Amino acid sequence: MSWTPAEPMVSLKEVHKSFGTLKVLNGVSLDVMKGDVICIIGPSGSGKSTLIRCVNALNDIQQGSILVEGQEVNDPNLDKLELRKKVGMVFQQYNLFPHKTALQNVMMAPVRVLKQDKAKAEATARALLKKVRLEGKEGAYPGELSGGQQQRVAIARSLAMQPDVMLFDEVTAALDPETVGEVLQTIKDLAEEGMTCILVTHEMAFAREVADHIYFTDRGVIVEHGPPETFFKNAQDPRTKEFLSQIL
Amino acid sequence: MSYKTDLPVMKPFKPREPEPLLGFRPWHFVVIALIAVFGPSLAFAQAGVPLLTPFAVLLDWVPLLLQGFIFNLAISFLAMALGTALGTLLGLGQISLSRVTRGVSWFLTQFFRNAPWLVLLFFAMFLLPFEINLLGLSIPFPDWFKAILGLSLPVMANVSEIVRGAVKSLPSGQWEAAESLAYSRRQTLWLIILPQCVKRMLPPWMNLYSILTMATVLASIVGVSEVMTLTGQALAAEGGRPELLAPFYGFVLLLFFAYCYPIARFTVRLERKFAVIN
Numbered sequence: 354m355s356w357t358p359a360e361p362m363v364s365l366k367e368v369h370k371s372f373g374t375l376k377v378l379n380g381v382s383l384d385v386m387k388g389d390v391i392c393i394i395g396p397s398g399s400g401k402s403t404l405i406r407c408v409n410a411l412n413d414i415q416q417g418s419i420l421v422e423g424q425e426v427n428d429p430n431l432d433k434l435e436l437r438k439k440v441g442m443v444f445q446q447y448n449l450f451p452h453k454t455a456l457q458n459v460m461m462a463p464v465r466v467l468k469q470d471k472a473k474a475e476a477t478a479r480a481l482l483k484k485v486r487l488e489g490k491e492g493a494y495p496g497e498l499s500g501g502q503q504q505r506v507a508i509a510r511s512l513a514m515q516p517d518v519m520l521f522d523e524v525t526a527a528l529d530p531e532t533v534g535e536v537l538q539t540i541k542d543l544a545e546e547g548m549t550c551i552l553v554t555h556e557m558a559f560a561r562e563v564a565d566h567i568y569f570t571d572r573g574v575i576v577e578h579g580p581p582e583t584f585f586k587n588a589q590d591p592r593t594k595e596f597l598s599q600i601l
Numbered sequence: 602m603s604y605k606t607d608l609p610v611m612k613p614f615k616p617r618e619p620e621p622l623l624g625f626r627p628w629h630f631v632v633i634a635l636i637a638v639f640g641p642s643l644a645f646a647q648a649g650v651p652l653l654t655p656f657a658v659l660l661d662w663v664p665l666l667l668q669g670f671i672f673n674l675a676i677s678f679l680a681m682a683l684g685t686a687l688g689t690l691l692g693l694g695q696i697s698l699s700r701v702t703r704g705v706s707w708f709l710t711q712f713f714r715n716a717p718w719l720v721l722l723f724f725a726m727f728l729l730p731f732e733i734n735l736l737g738l739s740i741p742f743p744d745w746f747k748a749i750l751g752l753s754l755p756v757m758a759n760v761s762e763i764v765r766g767a768v769k770s771l772p773s774g775q776w777e778a779a780e781s782l783a784y785s786r787r788q789t790l791w792l793i794i795l796p797q798c799v800k801r802m803l804p805p806w807m808n809l810y811s812i813l814t815m816a817t818v819l820a821s822i823v824g825v826s827e828v829m830t831l832t833g834q835a836l837a838a839e840g841g842r843p844e845l846l847a848p849f850y851g852f853v854l855l856l857f858f859a860y861c862y863p864i865a866r867f868t869v870r871l872e873r874k875f876a877v878i879n
Contacts (some may be wrong), residue, residue, distance in 0.1 A: 409781055411777055411780060411781060433780075433783075434783045434785060435783075437780065437781055437782065437783040438783045440781075441781070442781040444774060444777065444778065446772075446774050448772075448774035448775060448777065448778035449778075450775065450778070450779075450793055450797075451797065452796050452797050461792070462782040462783065462784065465784065465788055465792060466782065466783045466784055466785075466788070507778075510782070511781075511782070514782060514783065
């Protein structure tokens with residue numbers, strides 16, 4: 354199956370997912386076009402993180418279809434490694450490899466997984482670290498960096514694989530307030546360059562500013578969605594209104 | 602499937618500086634032990650007994666006993682090396698994706714971990730042939746070699762548990778990050794997980810080595826000429842004088858203490874250092 358940019362880059366249809374008897378996703382459908390930035394918001398436990406973890410097959414789904422560039426993710430014969438080369442992911446807890454320096458964290462996967470030439474991978478890694486404003490921190494171990502710096506290394510590490518789409522799972526939730534801004538700025542730069550991004554976030558102001566489309570989830574379903582302006586000013590569903598009134 | 606580990610070393614642990622007991626420092630006990638051991642010999646010397654003093658007798662035998670002790674150390678090195686190699690494989694088997702491999706590795710680990718060392722030693726001693734014939738070549742299996750095999754079995758099982766415990770103690774985010782970067786399972790294990798485990802495994806591994814070293818004297822029961830066997834023979838050669846027992850066995854105790862105590866101290870230091878880093 355060949356995919357063209359006219360079709361959604363990521364397309365979820367009627368996705369159902371449960372952990373044992375607990376239903377987490379209850380028929381979720383959404384489309385993300387190339388270059389789109391979408392934000393998924395909603396109360397804790399509404400299935401937001403699970404939703405994006407299904408996109409790169411960290412979690413499997415029981416029913417429905419997830420297409421990434423036309424490739425079905427809900428397929429027992431899926432080549433997960435090929436899928437994950439196309440889909441980058443950044444986590445709430447950064448999950449940097451603590452025994453490697455910032456530079457090694459960034460260049461290791463390109464060298465080991467993509468079999469890139471070491472010198473080339475290092476040059477790319479240095480450029481990426483510069484891009485996330487961490488020039489001079491190449492030799493630092495994760496333990497020597499602040500939360501915001503670690504998260505930016507994690508973003509660079511993910512970008513080094515040259516993914517087509519990036520998943521951000523509440524990447525600022527574990528950060529000190531003063532370092533949230535630098536991470537959001539990095540994501541904003543990416544979005545402006547045209548990177549396709551799916552973000553799970555609690556940063557409403559940021560979502561409003563950067564997103565092309567907002568999805569509000571509650572109890573495993575998408576309750577309401579729309580462009581940020583209409584979504585924030587003109588929410589229809591009572592659940593959305595209640596959530597927004599608590600947060601804004 | 603995941604099992605809880607009962608290895609205390611895997612739990613967050615901050616060792617305290619040892620409290621001096623009743624105002625004594627460790628070296629005070631060494632002095633007291635020396636007096637207890639050599640005091641009687643001095644008493645004999647002053648009583649003008651025509652026999653050689655126990656201390657002088659011991660001195661004559663020291664070279665032989667040291668030789669025996671070095672043999673104990675050799676057994677401990679080899680059993681540790683063999684047990685670590687086998688145990689690492691078994692530990693990796695315990696976290697394998699294959700249910701069968703996992704089950705078999707788990708069973709072997711639990712079986713040998715819950716077996717008395719002496720029984721395993723007897724098992725190896727009396728069930729292994731004294732030589733094996735391979736392609737017309739007869740390879741002898743001397744007693745010391747069988748002792749190494751016997752002692753390596755419990756070491757293997759404990760190393761297996763140390764490996765499994767260390768792997769399980771890493772946050773799952775490390776696996777997820779590696780997976781999402783398209784590392785294969787093998788790459789994740791060898792490049793991301795195991796390098797981080799080495800540090801966590803070192804203290805319990807050294808602890809195990811200490812215990813193994815002290816257990817090498819079990820080999821005397823099955824007739825290997827290590828330090829305990831030689832001590833017994835030396836005492837017999839001296840006509841079984843009862844006043845020799847304390848100095849001779851005291852000397853053996855001191856040898857083991859002098860070897861194992863620094864290892865224990867070093868382990869505690871490593872644990873403290875890693876506790877600070879984590």
